[in-house]
Amino acid sequence: MSELPVPFSKEFCLELKVRDYECDMAHVVNNAVYLNYLEHARHEFLESLGIKFAEMARRRVSLVVTRIEADFKSSLVSADTFVVRTSLTRKGRLRFQFHQSIHRLPDNRLMLSAVVTGTALNERGRPEIPPELECVLDGHC
Amino acid sequence: MSELPVPFSKEFCLELKVRDYECDMAHVVNNAVYLNYLEHARHEFLESLGIKFAEMARRRVSLVVTRIEADFKSSLVSADTFVVRTSLTRKGRLRFQFHQSIHRLPDNRLMLSAVVTGTALNERGRPEIPPELECVLDGHC
Amino acid sequence: MSELPVPFSKEFCLELKVRDYECDMAHVVNNAVYLNYLEHARHEFLESLGIKFAEMARRRVSLVVTRIEADFKSSLVSADTFVVRTSLTRKGRLRFQFHQSIHRLPDNRLMLSAVVTGTALNERGRPEIPPELECVLDGHC
């Protein structure tokens, strides 16, 4: 019987609003901007767990994305509000995965779903999960 | 015997240089910026075939990304130059796929590979490949 | 006795939070991003008055910035929250000015002050204030 990955975390929700400068000539949010939304949600999520990207970067520890799979279902447009949902699962010793989705408000229509795989690099650029994240991934804090 | 997709196109190459504002606190190009690079390369490629995103958008025809799979192999940093390689394949009646990679120069190290699936929407927001793209995807022009 | 410009409007306040992707290698919000904040605040302000940039752009009417003067007093960093204050004054027949500031929260420290001069272009690209904005600038709605 295969084990399903168990998300350690409850879903973290972040509500945002489209800004006009994020929209391109086709009057929709440009595809790269969704990655900005997803990253911001991941960082807010991690911050809620006491993990600060900026503080890590000062120690030359970095969280890096190794793979993104994103399905764009429909386009956000000017003035839309939406919620980014994020949860986190461990993937082996050195990797973790965020499952993320963007739903438009108030109709809750799914606009994007994504799986973002990442790792952490230590100050020598080698994969190593820093203690504060290790502790979160183990579900002990 | 299964048919492999035949890229209609020769590979299109675009050489770019990292700009410092594209780098984040970890001193690497932020992951969303790679999608900017990939989009710019696709648009330059299409422009080389006579297909202009801006002109289409004026007619309310839009090319939209429906799925992105991207593997981040290594990080571009300040002052790096790199080449984006792009080729295009038809996927059924209403979809097409760009195969893209980013190699750092001059050592040609693979930094990112991606498959970007897209479709086109007509002025009523329905999937429909516009004639100038149809012609390219068929390999007749 | 010289006449001082009379802001037609009460101050419009928008509270935002720095996103990590907006910070550059120096660990501060990149200078161009402040213009994103200011534009977003202006558009939210105009939206609160019933004026929608996206809807105007569809009619090929555009609001354009003709001059920006910005004093950068101190730098926003990761996780900072701040308020953008915006007010609007008419400048002659075809121009208007936004006075904007960014104060960090909760200490209310001034981070940036700016004067942004703009005009509107009609569908032929000629300066012309559209009726909905004319009405706001006159203080009649």
Add this chain to the structure above:
Amino acid sequence: MSELPVPFSKEFCLELKVRDYECDMAHVVNNAVYLNYLEHARHEFLESLGIKFAEMARRRVSLVVTRIEADFKSSLVSADTFVVRTSLTRKGRLRFQFHQSIHRLPDNRLMLSAVVTGTALNERGRPEIPPELECVLDGHC
């Protein structure tokens, strides 16, 4: 007789092309993006003089913008190529000024002119011009 500032430098020219993701719903380059162009040109200029922003940031020395005055004369659009011209002048002991312009190619039409004032902050966040920049501003290297 008042002294005019003497630009130490010959003009540095950087040729770029508009990328479609830099254009907004009004089908013009968004105003904040011009600051990206100007910063990139300043950094390329400084790099040509041996001064590297990324390397400074690693030493926690940062070049910061204290004031921007920019006149937007006309709008760049999709597919435009343009040249950014940059020169540098000292302003007192702790400040320096970049005079920058953007001209569209091939008709050389002036699109934007700007004066960008900056200073440098040492690792304690205090204004101090680092030696490699001091040397450039003095015209001795």
